[in-house]
Amino acid sequence: MSSDVLEKRYRMLLRAYPAGYRRERADELVDTLIGDEPTDRRWPSLREAASLIRGALRVHGGSTAARPTAVLLWQGIHLGAMAVLALGVLIGLDDLVEAFQFGGFSDPLTVLRNQGVHEVMVIAALAALVAGRTRTAAVLAVAAAVVPTVISPYLFLNGLPQWWAPVVATPLILVGLWRPADVPPTPRANAVLVTAGILALHLIPAGGFRRVDMSSQVVAATMVIVGIVAFLWVATADQRLLIAVAPTLLLGTLHQLGNDMSTGELLRRPDALPSLAVAVLIAGGAVVSTRLRQRTRA
């Protein structure tokens, strides 16, 4: 009986794998997990659970594809476009709420003209991309960069990160139109999950670093370390995340550049050039290492 319970729990964990892989391998994996010896275990061990989740992430990242590097690169670019638009939406919403909190209700039309139009258009571009309408998403992303700026140059003149989101996403979406036929599109649910993961990375409350008291700094440092370790644990298995996160870090750098910062300041601020440089290096490393592994294929 305990073996039935254990099998049920293993099958729950196996839901982390893509459906096609699960159809092919679920029985075999359960057979291997339960083994030949009688057991009274009712729960998967932490090690087995972690190994299954990382195994599933690797398969999502294209490890079983005929051309893993192509899947990594093309799906990584697609996810990067989605993540950068989602981050733009998130920052835009935050700024909109803030604008209304601090006097925006006295002149709501101005707030909506300055920020609302842009927000709606970026949401539309993101929705089109999530729905798999890549061409529509490309048109909407270009429109989201141009139309709201013509209506009100507020976001552009302030170089706000959300203004840069469609600007950064557009070339990525356009490149995605040339995705080779043998590279499958990213499954929608998986793309949403990856995007949410990247947003979570940006939501780590690192503001405590700027506070004077030591306890806030310790809490912020702990959150940042835990967040980065968790991200790397996932992203070293599903390396598409390493590519997808790079353009989202570009938003911060472009915003800082727009603030007329000196080169020295840009290099010192961790949310400006250093994090972008590290992200680009890691993404490059992911592509090269996958390419090297693929080269050994018979």
Next chain:
Amino acid sequence: MRSTSRPALREPSYFVLAALLGGPLHGYAVIKRVSELSDERVTLAAGSLYSVIDRLLGEGLITADGEEIVNGRARRYYRLTDEGYRVLAEEADRLARAARVVMDRLPNRVLPQGSTRQPSTARIRPA
């Protein structure tokens, strides 16, 4: 040194291939055999094993070799391909030569216990 530009096998891949030298095995048996062969240094969890199996299948070093139904579940067996034998032999030879470089030069007093001064791969970890 090497006849091809193939990177060295990783340790789990090496031991999975070595486990299949004795004939076709299913997943659970591969895990047990790998653990035995590596003196329990390499203990593969199922998720890691199937990542290795997928990679080796993709590289054509192993192939599926039949299925049977056990406890209502499909149990698949794997065996080495000719290419798998060749790559494994090449890797074992590389490790043996690398071990010999050290073993032939080690003074007797620092030889590991039980060593017969024969070239050994037991302590060498593939890159």
